Amino acid sequence: MTGAHAFSHKHLLGMEHLSAEEITTILDLGENFLEIANRSIKKVPTLRGKTVINLFLEPSTRTRTSFEIAAKRLSADGVNFTAASSSTTKGETLIDTATNLDAMSPDIVVIRHAQAGSPLLLTKHIKAAVVNAGDGQHEHPTQALLDASTIRAHKGKIEGLTVVICGDIDHSRVARSNIFALRKLGARVRVAGPRSLLPLGIESLGVEAFDRVEPALEGADVVMMLRIQLERKAGGRFPNTREYARLFGLNARRLALAKPDAIVMHPGPMNRGVEISPEVADGPRSVILDQVARGVAIRMAVLYLLGGGSDAVE
Numbered sequence: 001m002t003g004a005h006a007f008s009h010k011h012l013l014g015m016e017h018l019s020a021e022e023i024t025t026i027l028d029l030g031e032n033f034l035e036i037a038n039r040s041i042k043k044v045p046t047l048r049g050k051t052v053i054n055l056f057l058e059p060s061t062r063t064r065t066s067f068e069i070a071a072k073r074l075s076a077d078g079v080n081f082t083a084a085s086s087s088t089t090k091g092e093t094l095i096d097t098a099t100n101l102d103a104m105s106p107d108i109v110v111i112r113h114a115q116a117g118s119p120l121l122l123t124k125h126i127k128a129a130v131v132n133a134g135d136g137q138h139e140h141p142t143q144a145l146l147d148a149s150t151i152r153a154h155k156g157k158i159e160g161l162t163v164v165i166c167g168d169i170d171h172s173r174v175a176r177s178n179i180f181a182l183r184k185l186g187a188r189v190r191v192a193g194p195r196s197l198l199p200l201g202i203e204s205l206g207v208e209a210f211d212r213v214e215p216a217l218e219g220a221d222v223v224m225m226l227r228i229q230l231e232r233k234a235g236g237r238f239p240n241t242r243e244y245a246r247l248f249g250l251n252a253r254r255l256a257l258a259k260p261d262a263i264v265m266h267p268g269p270m271n272r273g274v275e276i277s278p279e280v281a282d283g284p285r286s287v288i289l290d291q292v293a294r295g296v297a298i299r300m301a302v303l304y305l306l307g308g309g310s311d312a313v314e
């Protein structure tokens, strides 16, 4: 691990304001951290003595668990906070919750919240570094970073690739963060979905928009499927899930429109049989579980950079 890194931010709030160089710094560090998962003792002393609080006020399987594992692998003390067992159920506000946790002197607070802008709000009230683990429909930067890491590993590059993001674009913080990251890294990005789930003016982010999935898939290198976010009322934007699967779901027949070596991605959780068929999700072109594995290494890289990690990785 080298000492100087092209990353000078105190917080990680989104991909919108990171440069291509900063994104590449995180991807390269994540690549270095990957091999720790294969050691018999999966731990390095890099963040020994640091405290990371995972403040998850929305459900999560992958992001919360991987931040917790990432902190442990770096020897930081990780504390998990979930809404159901906290005083938020008694009406305590987000700011009061965060300032009280900050009074315990954590170094990093990782926050997931249903409200867009919550991580930015925290930065104005607490001393700890803040990592956005998904805020409403705004951004999910570590998902975009682990997605970029997966694409780079499987395709050898990102620049010049055609990436299709398909599904519930309107509600998707994953789509927004990926669009920012992939465009900065030189990919062509297409978004596809029912017209009712495509945000107006999405082309201003530098993407091509399609209201049918077939033309979007033609010649694609990467196919990223997104979950229909029924908890954000997406179900009211199309007739029913069977109709959605028939018109927009990724199955083997549709995947054949992409390049023969195209990879298939999904951030999870999947609605199997709706946006993606089980044969494709579990098929040879799927890299979905590699995305999850890389999520730990990418989150280690982010905690390392924000936590001022020492260079000792042995």
Ligand code: CP
Binding pocket: 059, 060, 061, 062, 063, 064, 134, 143, 267, 268, 269
């Ligand atoms: N991709 C993702 O954010 O998954 P979780 O909601 O399970 O964390």
